[in-house]
Amino acid sequence: MNMRALTDGAREGTAIAVPSTPVPPAVTLPPRRRGKPRGKPRVSLLGLAMLAPSLLLLCAFFFAPAIFTGVFAFTNMSTSTGIGKGDWMVTPVLLRQLRDAGLSEADEQAISAATYVVDAEHVARAEAGGVDARFLSDIESRLAGETYDNARDFERDLRDLPSKPRSARALKGAADHFASSVLNRRYATEAAFAAALSTVAPGLAPETLSLVTERAYTGAVFTVENFVTLATRRDTLRIVGNTFLYVGLTLGFNVAIGLFLALSTFYLPKRVGSVFSALWLLPRITPVVLYATLWQWFTWENGFIYILADTLGLPTYNYMKAGVTSAWTIMILSNGFVGASFGMILFSGALRAIPVQQLWASEVDGASRLQQIRRIILPQLRWPVLFVTAYQTLSLLSSYELIWLTTDGGPGTTTTVWALDAFKTALWAYSGEFKYGLGAAMALILVVVGLTLSIAYLILFKFDDLVSRPKIEF
């Protein structure tokens, strides 16, 4: 970052204001009253300069992706349409499709026919293509302005020229340079394509022309097809079900184990408690790739559980990849072991904030630890529990990295959740066909849910308390 620019901005912004404005000492400032602004404070240029780089980056790599997700959700963009702008091209495959869609045979032949035109443009093309210069000048002088609608006639005329090439292949090659056909040729603009098409097939009806032009576009087009697909395909319901089950079960595990960890380490002697806390923090700080592979080692063939089960005579198989129940268990536990420490940290903090006198008093009154937990501690942990639930619902809904690295949504699609499916549709398809549009549509639904939930949480957890106005205003 450019610190010099910042300094300059700072001098400019404050030099006028500082000496002349008396600053009231902080103690005498009245508390902020809602609805009664204290005049209009001057905008800090330094503040804008300090914030500008962050804003710029956030616009480019946070807002823009969000908007792109929204826009491209309504396109059919995929690897076959390409990411940039498309071209216009008629291929034999497209012609066959158009025939099926009702294109007449005469129109089809007109479109696919090649015509041979001798004009300046084609002569230049032949010259660039390496046709013998003498032969070319013969063509130009004798046949200029001629048009042929089949190769045979044109080649016959060429053979009559004095400087014709000796081999038939060279002659055919020269003739090819004069062919004008729309088949398999890319046109960069719609106008160029339409012009070429009406030259080749002048008899096309306007509506046929516009139909062919529309279908010939190879780039992405706007459509609501993605959402129709999502609403009608069979997998959707299953994946939504998977997602809710996954979020619900993992969340339950996280909160329950988080609470249990926080409470037990709270009551255990400090040294023992901190050993367990540290152990449970390991999954959180371990890089995700290593953590995922530890689970693989734990559950794959010849891994820990496999060998253990083998020794005990229990059924052995690849627990992560081959069994639905075991894959689900692994998915929830592997995510839960990471998430539980989040609850543990927050709950431990909240526990330490409970006035210890309350606990002492209950001990004096003969309360057992369970009664203490139920009557004193749990009621005071209501907000942390709510916060953890809220925060983790959102992150579990959208997280897929660990699932991708462990069960990969399998066996089949039994452990595929919405976020993983969106990701794999757009960016990690085994078929090699990446459906960016469909993936974006799936992601868009997550984005909308995420945005709604995060705004709801802000309101729930009292945003106003977090935002007070600055006390020095120049």
Add this chain to the structure above:
Amino acid sequence: MQHSSMTRNFSMIPVLAVLGLVTLPLVVMYAFLVIDSFSNAPATSLIPSEFTLEHWRFLYDFSLVGNVWIATKNSLILAFTMVVTTLVLSSTGGYAMSRLNLPFRRFFLASVLVMHAFPAVTLLIGTFLVLNFTGLYNSMIGVILVKGTLMLPFGIWIMKGFYDAVPWEIEMAGVQDGASRFTVWRRLVLPQVKPGLVALGVFAFLDGWGEYLLPRILAPGADFEVLSVFLQDAAIPDAADYNFNIFKSVGIFYTLPVLILFVVFQNRLMNIFGGGTKG
């Protein structure tokens, strides 16, 4: 701690037993991570039969899994750029948010908070498209910019919290002595939030060091292989000569810096993990 002075009207043994049981998978995984990287065991047994250092050959024998040092260098570059961008942008942006008068300040703050809570991973497809359109796809710069940006809402919010805790009197004094707001920030306020900078810096390093998804998806070219991608590629158990033990040694090599940083900065990081980024 206070509870040691409490009466023992509840036995700790069942609690310890349950706690131990729940923790067992973790203990097993991490214990064998270390044990297996230094030993060999017979094919269908868990108990090692000999001590060996052969699984650490990958450090100099690049025929095993590739050149680990190039990946290490790339990971270091990614992690350190993350530290620098996060610290510079968050310390300035956080100060502006905390202390300076901006138009739409409430809106900015609300946006930062929403972005912090918002699951940015859902934007990956959009990010991929943005990088493709700007020509930054498959480049180190692209990954750094994206990763750095995703870190910003969190960094700005954390730094704002640290700035909020600095007494106003310090700035008042500086301003009344005639210093500009920028000087006050650099000379008086910044030293006050040093603990926050250290914690955020370490956090940014760990975050960059552990990142897998962005380099894998946004820069799949081999020129910029970071350790996480290197490790994942080394860990394809379908390969015929696959060896979990070598993989575990690479894993330890990869995780060691994380563990060291964590042990050294444990207390400072704990505050930040409370606002954690992983589910």
